[in-house]
Amino acid sequence: MLARVFEEHGLATTSISLVREHTEKVKPPRALFVPFPFGHPLGEANDPELQTRVMGAAFALLERETGPVLEDYPEDVYAGQNINLAQANSVPRPDVSDDVAFEVTRLRPYYEQWVSANAGRTAVGVTGVEQRRFRGLVRLLEAYAEGREIEQRRAIAPVRALGSGRPQGVLPGGTPAAKAGRFVPGIERVVVERDPKLDAIAFGIAR
Amino acid sequence: MLNDSAPFTPLRKALSESRLALVTTAGIHLRGDTPFAGGDQSFRAIPTDTPPSDIVQSHASIGFDRTAFQRDINVVFPLDRAREFVARSEIGSLSRTCFSFMGAQRPPYDRLLQETGPEVARRLRTEGVDVVFLTGT
Numbered sequence: 001m002l003a004r005v006f007e008e009h010g011l012a013t014t015s016i017s018l019v020r021e022h023t024e025k026v027k028p029p030r031a032l033f034v035p036f037p038f039g040h041p042l043g044e045a046n047d048p049e050l051q052t053r054v055m056g057a058a059f060a061l062l063e064r065e066t067g068p069v070l071e072d073y074p075e076d077v078y079a080g081q082n083i084n085l086a087q088a089n090s091v092p093r094p095d096v097s098d099d100v101a102f103e104v105t106r107l108r109p110y111y112e113q114w115v116s117a118n119a120g121r122t123a124v125g126v127t128g129v130e131q132r133r134f135r136g137l138v139r140l141l142e143a144y145a146e147g148r149e150i151e152q153r154r155a156i157a158p159v160r161a162l163g164s165g166r167p168q169g170v171l172p173g174g175t176p177a178a179k180a181g182r183f184v185p186g187i188e189r190v191v192v193e194r195d196p197k198l199d200a201i202a203f204g205i206a207r
Numbered sequence: 208m209l210n211d212s213a214p215f216t217p218l219r220k221a222l223s224e225s226r227l228a229l230v231t232t233a234g235i236h237l238r239g240d241t242p243f244a245g246g247d248q249s250f251r252a253i254p255t256d257t258p259p260s261d262i263v264q265s266h267a268s269i270g271f272d273r274t275a276f277q278r279d280i281n282v283v284f285p286l287d288r289a290r291e292f293v294a295r296s297e298i299g300s301l302s303r304t305c306f307s308f309m310g311a312q313r314p315p316y317d318r319l320l321q322e323t324g325p326e327v328a329r330r331l332r333t334e335g336v337d338v339v340f341l342t343g344t
Contacts, residue, residue, distance in 0.1 A: 001316060002230065004214050006339050009328035012218040015341035028341075029215045036216065039272040041342040042288070045279035059222055059298075062338065065280050067215040120260030121277060131264055143307070 003028035016041040017070070030061035034073045043077060050077065120130045157184045218338060225337035227292075229255075229301035229329065232310035232343045233276070233283045234266025243309040248318035250327050252303045255286065268311055282343060302334045310343050 017023035043050040213264040236251035243267035
């Protein structure tokens with residue numbers, strides 16, 4: 001859709017398509033259909049050679065005289081591999097009874113190691129809530145999920161923030177930080193059942 | 208959206224003499240910029256020389272794996288790769304500014320098609336851009 005707007009303004013475009021059917025309907029001028037999952041238009045993280053090949057194939061479409069052009073990226077990137085990318089609904093839920101708020105705190109040193117090893121990349125802070133407030137926010141959410149009284153106005157902004165700012169991490173022993181993940185759907189269910197207006201909160205948490 | 212025809216601007220010069228801009232619908236922006244909300248048809252400007260640690264993603268959909276972007280922005284927004292294409296003289300130059308929108312839109316697309324999309328197109332033309340490389344999530 002954006003491609004069409006740009007072409008109308010005299011810009012030549014080439015794009016990556018992850019959903020062939022959608023691209024066939026929308027008909028952008030030049031699109032390279034790739035076999036990669038959502039979140040991976042250029043193939044794989046930290047694989048500059050693959051990313052470069054994909055870009056090269058997309059740029060090659062610019063040599064065509066007329067459009068629309070929809071081509072398949074020719075390389076069989078996953079030949080023989082068992083692809084097992086985690087999507088939100090496929091991560092198994094361990095049976096744990098630990099404290100979610102404490103898990104958030106326990107993740108902190110591993111999170112900080114990750115950040116310093118990865119040139120400062122972090123999703124924490126997108127919503128402006130400081131990390132030191134995370135444990136308190138989780139307690140607030142727990143209270144809400146269990147039907148205890150909380151001050152609603154206080155809840156809304158921090159609740160959205162927790163969903164976006166939760167650090168990604170792996171605890172020692174390789175167990176993903178699953179307790180927070182298990183806890184989040186509990187909040188979602190409670191909010192939707194009790195008050196449809198707070199759908200926005202559940203959405204924000206799920207983020 | 209079902210289209211019967213496609214507007215088409217041919218690239219009249221070699222890619223090695225062209226200026227490239229990256230535009231993505233991955234819902235990314237500078238740290239500290241306003242996050243995207245669901246149904247948000249606005250855009251964010253991202254200077255091409257922004258360090259990766261200052262680019263975050265606030266795309267409102269929960270349906271895709273974001274960890275690849277966290278590990279390497281180039282899998283979604285290939286700034287480093289684009290610079291390498293320029294270094295190898297396969298692309299002439301990069302724009303000063305790149306842009307991000309949010310994907311997963313539902314109709315009506317009025318603001319995108321009539322306001323924000325054309326505004327970005329105008330800014331890109333002003334920067335002398337010839338080619339736009341578009342990526343989604």
